[in-house]
Amino acid sequence: MGKILDQASTPRGIRNNNPGNIEDNGTPWRGRQGNDGRFIIFDKPENGIRAIARTLNTYDNKYGINTLERIISRWAPPFENNTESYIQHAERALKISRHTPIGAxxxxxxxxxxxxxxxxxxxxxxxxxxDGIAAA
Incomplete structure (x- = not known):
């Protein structure tokens, strides 16, 4: 019974091995096991983290989105997130400006x-x- 309670209190992204809460848009991600109605379910966390890293690579390589502010604004758009709070969290954690290009x-x-x-x-x-980044 404790296991059920632990599972229920675990955040959705962690339960789904999709810690970036990547929505299912049909991309055939490595380790994809389906979805929970909105978000992809991965077989293990490394594949969910790999998907985050690949998405960040795509932002940069395909769209030229490479600053902290632009990346987070795309990842967590203001119409459904407190994007400004998210950007400020990232600036504090990484100790860089929102205008800094994100490198390796x-x-x-x-x-x-x-x-x-x-x-x-x-x-x-x-x-x-x-391991997730290296697999990307």
């Missing part, structure tokens, strides 16, 4: 911020984060 040196930190902000917790070890 910031990627793990930014992914941790996304996980924390989306779920209220960031439960993953650096190894899990880095």
């Amino acid at each position: 040196q910031h990627k793990a930190g930014l992914i941790k911020v996304i996980i924390q902000h989306e779920n209220g917790v960031q439960p993953y070890s650096d190894k899990v984060i880095h």
Whole structure:
């Protein structure tokens, strides 16, 4: 019975191994097991983190979205999020300006911020984060 209560209190993104709360738009992500009606369910956290990293890569490579402010504004648009609060959280956590281009040196930190902000917790070890990024 304790397991059921623990599962129910676990944030949706963590339960789904999708800590970025990536919506299901039909992309055939590695490790995709379906969805919960809105968000993708992954087989393991590394694949959910890989999806975050690949999405961030796409923002930069395809759309030229590479500053903290632009990335978060795209990830968490103001029509459904407190985007300004999210950007301020990232600025504090990464100790950089919203206008700073995000490079490889910031990627793990930014992914941790996304996980924390989306779920209220960031439960993953650096190894899990880095394994997800490396798989991207």
